[in-house]
């Protein structure tokens with residue numbers, strides 16, 4: 431079996447979107463002085479879809495959601511020529527070939543994201559060519575079902591947040607992640623607002639369910655040191671990305687500061703990036719995303735690394751490419767889960783582009799032993815609501 435063609439397309443959403451609300455989530459732009467921009471950079475309304483076809487007629491699907499037009503250009507210009515004519519079963523060789531050939535400018539960010547999309551399509555081909563789901567090629571089923579946590583709870587009106595938490599508690603979720611709306615520039619009033627929001631959600635979900643807290647890189651170390659001790663009484667399971675991804679010493683300092691585990695990794699790349707985080711004890715929960723980190727070939731190695739360091743892997747964003755890794759390793763106790771909503775930040779877009787994404791029931795989801803590959807197909811229902819760039 432040889433790879434015959436590689437096709438990368440960008441799907442840009444032009445349908446209805448839910449407008450951003452005030453301080454719905456802190457983010458890295460908050461430190462700057464143009465507040466109107468901070469939310470506009472926090473939107474992901476495009477996706478790159480990669481289709482790889484073999485000379486035996488198998489088509490594999492991969493995807494990437496970081497800087498989609500740039501990812502497409504990288505696949506078209508640099509990666510496609512490296513894999514066309516090659517045997518997809520040589521996936522380790524192909525992963526190394528893409529990583530090393532782009533090393534001068536790739537390594538982190540969109541270069542690795544583009545490689546991830548190609549690698550995902552390759553694994554989809556492997557599964558389809560032997561009639562097995564990808565998780566069966568990675569070690570198989572390590573859990574009966576995958577527990578998943580409800581991930582949304584953007585900072586809005588506290589009553590609205592409580593109603594949202596109640597709705598999904600009633601649907602059987604036992605773990606919830608909420609977003610902070612305020613950071614350093616909001617001063618002590620923002621600290622008070624952040625604490626109020628955690629208290630409000632805890633009031634609804636109680637202390638026999640898990641609560642996770644998300645900063646999306648919107649704080650700095652000084653601010654985090656001020657607020658972390660005040661958050662301990664709410665017993666969060668983790669606090670996510672308090673500072674920008676490059677401040678590894680900051681992560682390490684905060685991770686050692688209180689009883690609250692610090693999590694991160696959705697903006698980290700490759701085996702080496704995660705080795706650095708683990709060696710420095712910067713995070714207590716690893717949250718790579720398979721469609722950024724280098725694909726399944728790379729994520730599988732990171733799983734082994736985390737197992738050896740006894741650090742749990744709970745990938746960013748859920749989605750099929752991550753679920754196969756979570757199902758096949760004991761190092762991964764659960765998944766993030768974004769339910770399908772109207773298009774807002776853009777995490778929901780996955781459901782509008784692909785069919786096959788599992789739907790959580792009573793806080794768990796499952797993968798089908800009989801669906802080969804990653805289990806995704808392109809959806810036709812919303813096609814007319816995308817601009818598609820060939």
Ligand SMILES: [Mg+2]
Pocket residue numbers: 644646670671696746
């Ligand atoms: Mg996150």
